[in-house]
Amino acid sequence: MAKRGKRYANALSKIDRSNLYDASQALSLVCEVAEAKFDETVEAHVRLGVDSRHADQQVRGAVVLPNGTGKTKKVLVFAKGEKAKEAEAAGADFVGAEEMVQKIQGENWFDFDIVVATPDMMGVVGRLGRVLGPKGLMPNPKSGTVTFDVTKAVNEIKAGKVEYRLDKTNIIHVPIGKVSFGGEKLAQNFAVLMEAIIKAKPSAAKGQYLRSISVASSMGPGVKVNPARVTE
Template sequence: MKTRRSKRYREAAKLLEPGKFYGIGEAIQVLGKMPKTRFDETVELSVHLGVDPKQGDQMVRGSLRLPHGSGKKVRIAVFARGSAAEAAKAAGADFVGFEDLIKKVSEGFTGFDVAIATPDAMQEVRKLGRVLGPRGLMPNPRTGTVTDDVAGAVAECRAGRVEFKMDKSANLHIVIGRRSFSEAALQENAAQAIDAVQKAKPAAAKGRFIESLVLSATMSPGVPLDLAALHRK
């Protein structure tokens, strides 16, 4: 069944040249010319990777700090006890606890965007894998969300740190800002995001790593990016 697109979407699609791949700066300019919605749309990069998602040694995940933030209010949950829990509260975490928070999450609560845990808390937090795993919320040392410095991790998330994780189809999505951001801010955030993905290439991955890269806003068509410069690196 063919998807029926809105008039706004069809008008936006007319700005794209068939078969053309755009540089990052040009893509952001094109996106900026597309008809806007009544809300401040999220801008994201969608990446398709040349890896086998069925192989555990080719999993791709990581985190980065966007120079200009993501424009999104991040809700943070911290699994910690004692002084670490107090530090998390002082740093502004939205939900802080241990046994009580673990019980709440085990019953289905996932009203947060990032989960942070101290190393000693992870023995119990790992048991929440069925709830946190599918949503990409499981704390992980590689993304800086398993740490004794929970206050620092909370501050990083507030300052614009975002996480990314490949799905079962070898795709990943990274929020790089809002349409209200300046072109320069979006370009710097996008460059940082692409660099972080490239650095996350698994040692077991062979051949071309990034297969395709698309820039889009919440309600816009995707703008395909030119990968030639990336593959020359």
């Protein structure tokens, strides 16, 4: 831990903790201070002025990042007949119906990152609510994962689609790429994500919507982004 502590302190010394940076500056800085021996994931953390306990103040959706996430996601599709064939043709990693429910329940199998289901399969998928729900894997119409257009759903996920949703502390945590992308590509991804979050503002939200924003790599310290500059 001491080694990581020294690296972390070194990274921290390059960041002005009292400063609110422009997004492009902040993301370039994140790349500059990342010192891990692997290609770290870069995440955006957005605190919103809403109360997630109220249904009319939920913020949730999905967006395709122009430069992808740097990670290929494994997709499980619940579909039958022609829709199952369509999912396979689109490049889904796993396709099935009741037998997939049995595999997940019986073998504790979770070798997938995202679940898509056709609407007629939601009765079957609903039996997995207790195990998929807590992992954030339950298909949802708002994020485009409950749909008959399985080709579009699979293609978007493979192209770099990310979901965003509030946690219990009213913060959204979303991966926006890898350190190897560099500041410019990360800034493009960040801009698309923020545009989607701003568009998703609930009408019930009062006061300042974007409370605070920070970006950080997996092992690095957070860099604060100026919320006022994001909306310009």
